[in-house]
Amino acid sequence: MIEQLGNGLLLGVIIALGSVALSLLYGVTRIVNFAHGEIIAFGAIMTLFFSSSPDSSLLYLDRFSPLGINFIASVLLSTVLCGVFGGLLELLLFRPLRKNNFGNIAVLVVTIGLSIFLRHIYLLFASAKPTSYILELQRRQDYFGIQLTPRNVQVLIVGFIVMVLVGIFLTFTKTGKAMRAVRDSSELANVSGINSDYIILVTWVFSSMLAGFTGIIQGVINNVRWNMGFLILLLIFAGTVLGGIGTSFGAMFGGFIIGILVQLSVGLQFMDGHTEAKNAIALALMIVILLVRPQGIFGSKDRIS
Amino acid sequence: MSNSILSVKSLKKRFGGLEAVNVDSFELYEGEITSLIGPNGAGKTTFFDLITRFQSADSGSIFLNEKNVTKLNSYKLARLGMVRTFQLTRVFDRMSVYENMKFAGSSIKNEGFLKSLIQTKTLKQQEDHLNVKIDETLKLLNLIEMKDSYARELSGGQKKLLELGRSLMKNPKILLLDEPLAGVNPKLSEELLEIILNLNSQGINILMVEHNIDAVMKISKRVVVMAEGKIISDGKPDFVRSDQKVIEAYLGSSDD
Amino acid sequence: MNKYFTAFIILVLSFFYIFFSNDSGGGRVFVNLLTFAGIYGLAAIGINVHFGWTGLLNFGHAAFMGIGAYTTVLLIPHSLGREGVVISTGLPLPLAIILGLIASALLGLLLGLPTLRLRGDYLAIVTIAAAEIFRLLVRDFEDLTGGVYGIIQFSDSLQNSRPDFITQFSENYNISSAQLWVGLLTWFSIVFVLIILARLKKSPWGRALRAVREDEDAVRALGKNAVLLKLQSFMLGAAIGGLSGIFLVFNYGTVQASTFVPVLTFYVWAALILGGVGSLGGPALGAVIFWVIIAGTDTISRFLFESPDGQQLAGVRFVIVGLLIMFCMIFKPSGILGDKEELLLDVK
Structure with a gap:
């Protein structure tokens, strides 16, 4: 079982980052964003596009050949692009819907349509086959009894640093404080003179950058696929619900728990030969949590009814 | 004094650090129009939510006609004849x-x-x-x-009327009205007050939260004042009007 | 009457399209399309009870469809799994179908109990998760469900009941007789279900569901048990979904883990929104138009790519489904047959 802990940490960091992004967006905009996974995939695919060598035929349409630029630069560029993407979604789609008084449920259905649309755009433009970044292959080593490659360790550290930075941003910067204010009560925020349109835009950009970064990390740890975001989305929901919808710290925590749980469950006795069912355990846990403590571990009760 | 039909004992509700409701004792007597007033944030609506079981109290007990209803579901409580309306009207829009x-x-x-x-x-x-x-x-x-x-x-006022009408279809024994006059124009307010008096004379007991003090003083037999979650004054309109504690509570609150 | 006229025109144009875009075997294509449309329409009618009538967001319909189908098929003679183990005994088909519907309704009860007390969007997440759990379990527990190899050779139970004149008719017109029979039964079921639903819709129960959709708190304040009403609605819609799932697997003649994938639910939602949320006949009409559009996407693929492969066909198809869901929800949320007064825009 312990040999799965490394995998658990890796999946955990992906889900935790994704959950923070989802939870932040939900907290501020009240949008349950089913297209979240597609923003995650966008980051990963863009990085693939920027960093792969120009002669590799990973993209479907031959008129787009990869750019072959430095990997770190690709990561930064893709993350920024995801932010732009999220900002455009808000400006062109979600803000007009809000101004026309679309209810949460109508918007939720729109995000489902958006998710299906984007995902299959990726399918048309990028290969359906799982593809890896051009990074050298590494062997797993022993770190305090946990099996990881050196790059895995780097990814974990970077992931932690990003989460700490998000925490600092939310707690100490003016924009971050304003985001939390809108999240906790948009009426109150309006009274205190916070421009909620601006804050919502910033939230979309910020959350999408974070989501895109999540996708890149997922791409480094596993590989890049057109439907990678959709596959991880349910686990991200589970992480968010477990930690408590609308709390950033809870989402991080919940994400890690879900990731570790999913991977550790592979080692359970009754799971022998049922590897596919490992995700089912996490999702079942989410449903149980909703049954016994719908506000999640760190959430407050008034968010749920 | 007539019979108590609704009786509340040491009802408490906290939201985080805020004590929203802390009512030692409250009785509603047969045949009266009773009004619940108080500055904004005094906990009136929360108190309403607690006695109608739309929210659960942290502690305390509620008796309806001497039956303990503290743990009863809200809809079951409504079936026992205690029907409420809402501060923000809740009509079925698309019906x-x-x-x-x-x-x-x-x-x-x-x-x-x-x-x-x-x-x-x-x-x-x-x-x-x-x-x-x-x-x-x-x-x-x-x-x-x-x-x-x-x-x-419907207009805002008409929605209030519809909500009241809907409640009347239940033949309520106790009618709890949450700000029945809010957003209603003066002419319609007069009519509404007439209707409320009329209903009371037909034997429906009425407890209402209302900000329109003049209206409250005019039709209530008894006025209960809440501030910071507690009942600070309780009596005939004239008594409450001159109660020093009430005046202080209203002057002391910044948002009213 | 205007919208019914629109619906009629759209249907006629759709049928023309089908016949003229298929030089050979128009009849076969037509039956295939109508059968699938009927099955999706029936499924959409189920979601309509949930969402259109009661305001419940069910995004796990594939699970309701699947559990009904698996229960029914496993109870009748079939052949299972990678070795094709033949189980030649079983219940009579009607009884198996009834048990399948009960299984779907029970899954509705199981999911509804914890979640129907919570706010609407939680239900969306939980149902989609439940559908995924269902799929993973079906995939993994191969001994019971046949896993990815699935179940085959169960169609005889249904096809044995096929009247001779349908077989004759099919031969004359070069149509698959098995599919025609499934298609006819599906559309008969739609009529039957709609008659029952029409009755329920204007009954006190139907009115109570609409009240729940509008404002649960007000329902409770009037002494009605909103959770019970939601549970009943959830179970009824789930059972209708189960029926559609049963027809789906009889149409394929097989069932495996990949039959009830999450995207199936989204297809059904697209049909529902297209036809008109809340209206009685809307979902079925929406499903027909949806399938015509799906057939049309292949033409678009051929226009975009010289010789489209499976990936491109699926890609274009779903890009259009996604756009369809978005555009309908934004610009015509009442769909073709929906009531303008019943727009679902401002539902919280």
């Missing part, structure tokens, strides 16, 4: 005024899945029979002209 009323009056048995599927003659008769009462009530509330309109087409 007609008539359907709003009919849903309220229809019996729970007839709303059973199988009964609705089989649709016996009795069910149809009982449903048709409701129309008499619906017409009567809508006439009383001056809403009869709007009978076939969608509820969302």
Whole structure:
């Protein structure tokens, strides 16, 4: 079982980052964003596009050949692009819907349509086959009894640093404080003179950058696929619900728990030969949590009814 | 003094660090119009939510006609004859005024899945029979002209009336009105007050939260004042009006 | 009457399209399309009870469809799994179908109990998760469900009941007789279900569901048990979904883990929104138009790519489904047959 802990940490960091992004967006905009996974995939695919060598035929349409630029630069560029993407979604789609008084449920259905649309755009433009970044292959080593490659360790550290930075941003910067204010009560925020349109835009950009970064990390740890975001989305929901919808710290925590749980469950006795069912355990846990403590571990009760 | 029909003992509710409601004792007496007033944030609506079981109290107990209803579901409490309205009106927007009323009056048995599927003659008769009462009530509330309109087409005041009308379809023993006059124009307010007095004279006990002090003083037999979750004054309108604690509470609150 | 006229025109144009875009075997294509449309329409009618009538967001319909189908198929003679173990005994088909519907309704009860007390969007997440759990379990528990190898050779139970004149008719017109029989039964079921639903819709129960959709708190304040009403609605819609799932697997003649994938639910939602949320006949009409559009996407693929492969066909198809859901929800949320007054825009 312990040999799965490394995998658990890796999946955990992906889900935790994704959950923070989802939870932040939900907290501020009240949008349950089913297209979240597609923003995650966008980051990963863009990085693939920027960093792969120009002669590799990973993209479907031959008129787009990869750019072959430095990997770190690709990561930064893709993350920024995801932010732009999220900002455009808000400006062109979600803000007009809000101004026309679309209810949460109508918007939720729109995000489902958006998710299906984007995902299959990726399918048309990028290969359906799982593809890896051009990074050298590494062997797993022993770190305090946990099996990881050196790059895995780097990814974990970077992931932690990003989460700490998000925490600092939310707690100490003016924009971050304003985001939390809108999240906790948009009426109150309006009274205190916070421009909620601006804050919502910033939230979309910020959350999408974070989501895109999540996708890149997922791409480094596993590989890049057109439907990678959709596959991880349910686990991200589970992480968010477990930690408590609308709390950033809870989402991080919940994400890690879900990731570790999913991977550790592979080692359970009754799971022998049922590897596919490992995700089912996490999702079942989410449903149980909703049954016994719908506000999640760190959430407050008034968010749920 | 007449019989107590609703009795509340040491009811408490906290939200985080805030003590929203902390009421030692509260009684509602047979036959009276009682008003609950107090500055904004005094916990009046929360108190309403607690006694109608729309929120659960942290501690304390509630008795309706000496029956302990502290743990009862809100809808069961409503079946016992205690019906409430809401501060922000809650009409069924995309149903007609008539359907709003009919849903309220229809019996729970007839709303059973199988009964609705089989649709016996009795069910149809009982449903048709409701129309008499619906017409009567809508006439009383001056809403009869709007009978076939969608509820969302009504004005704010008319929605208040519809909500009241819906509650009346339940033949309530106790009617809890949460700010019945809020957003209602002065002329309609007068009418509403008349209607409330009229209902009371027909034996319906009324407890209402209301900000319009003049109206409250005019029609209430008894006024209860809340501030910071506690009841600070309780008595006849004249007594409350001159109570020093009440004056302080109102002057001391910045937002009223 | 205007919208019914629109619907009629759209249907006629759709049928013309089908016949003229297929030089050979128009009849076969037509039956295939109508059968699938009927099955999706029936499924959409189920979601309509949930969402259109009661305001419940069910995004796990594939699970309701699947559990009904698996229960029924496993109870009748079939052949299972990678070795094709033949189980030649079983219940009579009607009884198996009834048990399948009960299984779907029970899954509705199981999911509804914890979640129907919570706010609407939680239900969306939980149902989609439940559908995924269902799929993973079906995939993994191969001994019971046949896993990815699935179940085959169960169609005889249904096809044995096929009247001779349908077989004759099919031969004359070069149509698959098995599919024609499934298609006919599906559309008969739609009519039957709609008659029952029409009755329920204007009954006190139907009215109570609409009240729940509008405002649960007000329902409770009037002494009605909103959670019970939601549970009943959830179970009824789930059972209708189960029926559609049963027809789906009889149409394929097989069932495996990949039959009830999450995207199936989204297809059904697209059909529902297209036809008109809340209206009685809307979902079925929406499903027909949806399938015509799906057939049309292949033409678009051929226009975009010289010789489209499976990936491109699926890609274009779903890009259009996604756009369809978005555009309908934004610009015509009442769909073709929906009531303008019943727009679902401002539902919280």
